[in-house]
Amino acid sequence: MKNIIFILIVIFSFLKIEAQEIVILKKEAKENTENIESNKHYKVPDSTSGKFEGIWVYNDSNKTFKIKIVNTKTLVKSSGNYVSILKGLYCYSDINSNCEFIDIDKSLFYSSDPYKLFGNKISFNINDVEYKKIGHVIFELLEDGTVKWTLQDREGIRLVKSDGAKQNKGFSIPTNVILTKEQ
Amino acid sequence: MDGNFLNGYKVVNGILTSEYFENNYQNRNGELTVTTNSNPDCPDCPFSVCSYCDALDEVVIIAGGGNSASPINYVVLHNIFDFDGGGNSWGSGGGGSSGSSGTSPSTSDxxxxxxxxxxxxxxxxxxxxxxxxxxxxxxxxxxxxxxxxxxxxxxxxxxxxxxxxxxxxxxxxxxxxxxxxxxxxxxxxxxxxxxxxxxxxxxxxxxxxxxxxxxxxxxxxxxxxxxxxxxxxxxxxxxxxxxxxxxxxxxxxxxxxxxxxxxxxxxxxxxxxxxxxxxxxxxxxxxxxxxxxxxxxxxxxxxxxxxxxxxxx
Incomplete structure (x- = not known):
């Protein structure tokens, strides 16, 4: 009997997965809906998000700064939907050492609306682990195939600590550089 | 298992009733050594080792005490442990603080x-x-x-x-x-x-x-x-x-x-x-x-x- 129940659960699980509808977003935002439906998978065309994906690099005489961006199918826990959303990791190291994406806290998370992906300028939240703050990245794809990387403070009220110490000024990583795509 | 005694708390029917803190109960190395499970000879002691209750001072906590009038009848981990080096918000013997002792009573809607x-x-x-x-x-x-x-x-x-x-x-x-x-x-x-x-x-x-x-x-x-x-x-x-x-x-x-x-x-x-x-x-x-x-x-x-x-x- 237990085996039958187990098999039925497996079958229904597959049916549920198959019932998930992939919704390819178009450039023009659709009209308002009356509710957020569940079991949808929202994504833009792969070629639309793909132009931002990959490993992007900036080098100067002392340091290497790398960004790795991937499109990830992610569960929206509150609705039961999935969205394909850009996420990333960064590394920043001396030029003579390996810049590797080994610290998962050094992360980026897409922060624009989905329709911005059809353009060339998107934004991310980035977790500056060293300065313990979240920054706002403007990630602009230029005509020559490079990316203009601009890192700024985020919007918000910030309480100065009781000892008078403000939040760290600036960031521990580059704030205004041109990134090239690693081949 | 070896470890340092930090603080102890007693909860009755979901209500935080007591805080225990160290009272010169130390071994030669200045540490407590936990070695056994609870002792049936001391059923009133909430700790696994009877002697903790003999050696620890008990502070009865009155819900809603401290400077907050909110009837806080629980304790949160943040208030017990020192996160981010900020220190805990419980003065020994004070009790009842929700971490915002200066906030005035919740008397209005x-x-x-x-x-x-x-x-x-x-x-x-x-x-x-x-x-x-x-x-x-x-x-x-x-x-x-x-x-x-x-x-x-x-x-x-x-x-x-x-x-x-x-x-x-x-x-x-x-x-x-x-x-x-x-x-x-x-x-x-x-x-x-x-x-x-x-x-x-x-x-x-x-x-x-x-x-x-x-x-x-x-x-x-x-x-x-x-x-x-x-x-x-x-x-x-x-x-x-x-x-x-x-x-x-x-x-x-x-x-x-x-x-x-x-x-x-x-x-x-x-x-x-x-x-x-x-x-x-x-x-x-x-x-x-x-x-x-x-x-x-x-x-x-x-x-x-x-x-x-x-x-x-």
Whole structure:
């Protein structure tokens, strides 16, 4: 009997997965809906998000700064939907050492609306682990195939600590550089 | 198992009744050594080793003690342990603090406060001033009650910066600010964290009547009030007391916004949906004003994830 129940659960699980509808977003935002439906998978065309994906690099005489961006199918826990959303990791190291994406806290998370992906300028939240703050990245794809990387403070009220110490000024990583795509 | 004794607590029927602290019970190395399970000879002792109760002083905790009138009958991990080097908020023998001992008693109904905003001329005038300032290249704000009851003390951000550093010299009764052209139509995650930090740093005169408002360049304006201070305390500890949790809070809000926009909602409604989800179980009430600030409605999620504007009561 237990085996039958187990098999039925497996079958229904597959049916549920198959019932998930992939919704390819178009450039023009659709009209308002009356509710957020569940079991949808929202994504833009792969070629639309793909132009931002990959490993992007900036080098100067002392340091290497790398960004790795991937499109990830992610569960929206509150609705039961999935969205394909850009996420990333960064590394920043001396030029003579390996810049590797080994610290998962050094992360980026897409922060624009989905329709911005059809353009060339998107934004991310980035977790500056060293300065313990979240920054706002403007990630602009230029005509020559490079990316203009601009890192700024985020919007918000910030309480100065009781000892008078403000939040760290600036960031521990580059704030205004041109990134090239690693081949 | 070897370890250092820090603090002990006794809970009866869900009520925190006692705190235990060390009373010169140390071995040669200055450490306690736990070696056995509970001793049946000392059923009244809550610890696994009888001698702990002989060697430890007991402080009876009266719920609602300390400087807070809120009947806190539980203890949260943040108050016991020293997170981020900030020290715990329990003075030995004090007890009952919720981490915001300077916050005044919760004696008023937050909805009464919300419903009175529409007839508060001073408040509406300052909101109108902020509304007329959303085209500036900096954010404007006002401390409420910093220099006397119903006073509004300006505090502005820097040009071309999307934030305001605030540092009230004494507890305030509210705070309002603008989002300029670069800003979103809703409170930002950093705004919500600041609200909690004001509470956590004893900078609210009265948590139940504290108002936290924003006016945005998109024509929206919102005020948050605290309906359940215990829930808000737990919410803040869960989301804002370390960087990793705040990153998760922020990313979850972002992905809920992304989902709502993908589903077809306009950006303003999508941010309302995402913020309501972010504030789930926070003890906070999110309200939205009409354009002239005459009327404030409580926002709630509908069964189908839409937005309901309702009375605050």
């Amino acid at each position: 937050p909805c009464d406060k919300i419903n009175s905003l529409g007839t508060n001329t001073d408040f509406k005038n300052k909101m109108t001033d902020l509304k007329n300032s959303t085209g500036l290249n900096y954010e404007k704000g006002y401390y409420i009650g910093l220099n006397g009851e119903n006073s509004f003390t300006p505090i502005n951000g820097n040009a071309n910066q999307p934030y305001i550093d605030i540092n009230p010299s004494s507890p305030i009764s509210g705070f309002m600010h603008s989002h300029n052209t670069e800003g979103d139509s809703m409170f930002s995650p950093d705004d919500i964290r600041a609200l909690y930090q004001l509470y956590d740093n004893n900078l609210m005169q009265n948590s139940s009547t504290f108002t936290f408002s924003v006016v945005t360049n998109q024509g929206t304006s919102y005020t948050i009030v605290i309906d359940d201070i215990a829930a808000f305390n737990n919410f803040g500890i869960a989301n804002f007391n370390n960087q990793a949790n705040f990153v998760n809070f922020s990313n979850t809000y972002t992905i809920d916004f992304f989902d709502a926009v993908s589903s077809g909602y306009d950006f303003i409604t999508a941010r309302e949906i995402a913020m309501l989800k972010a504030l789930g179980n926070s003890g906070l009430i999110l309200t939205k004003a009409t354009s002239n600030f005459d009327d404030w409605k409580k926002l709630s999620s509908s069964r189908t994830n839409g937005i309901i504007n309702g009375d605050c009561n």
